[in-house]
Amino acid sequence: MARTSPNIIVTGTPGVGKTTHCEVLAERTGLRHLSVNQIVKDRECHEGWDEEYQSWIVDEDKLLDSIEEEVKQGGCIIDWHACDLFPRSWIDLVVVLRTDSTMLYDRLTARKYPEAKLQENLDSEIMEVLLQEARDAYDEEIVVELMSNSSDEVDGNVDRIEAWLRQWRQDNAPAT
């Protein structure tokens, strides 16, 4: 069945501003914010806790099973620092947020990330790992890279995504 509302992934290295964007976007558009972090924790889609990295070891099959019905209905904003696990047929737009490394360092330090995790995430941002993952997993026309250094950029990005959403709804309106 065709979706009447699109599904959007908002991805990027931890600390780039995914949650910040998704919350504003959900409020302004009425789409549902699916915080994968929260779902992994609440629905126990994991194989335990990694002490060194201070994060859950995600069971991807269980996660996908758990969200499949909801996502297939459309209208979801998926907030997660990985994207290539979600089937291409589920996804209409992939937003990859980017941040300058000095700013990311400050944000992750404020979160008290352990040293190994901090360094790995900074390297990942500099090496554009998530952007590449998104480009490898999805058609390039649906992957958009947006900067997230300031709150003005959050507003501008949300405006752009809202404009995209209006267009998507127009293009996918049921024939009358």
Ligand code: DAT
């Ligand atoms: P993520 O969900 O990607 O881990 P977040 O939305 O929780 O990131 O943001 C991490 C911190 O950085 C939080 O204190 C809000 C701040 N932040 C994120 N994006 C920002 C932006 N574009 N301008 C200013 N602050 C931002």
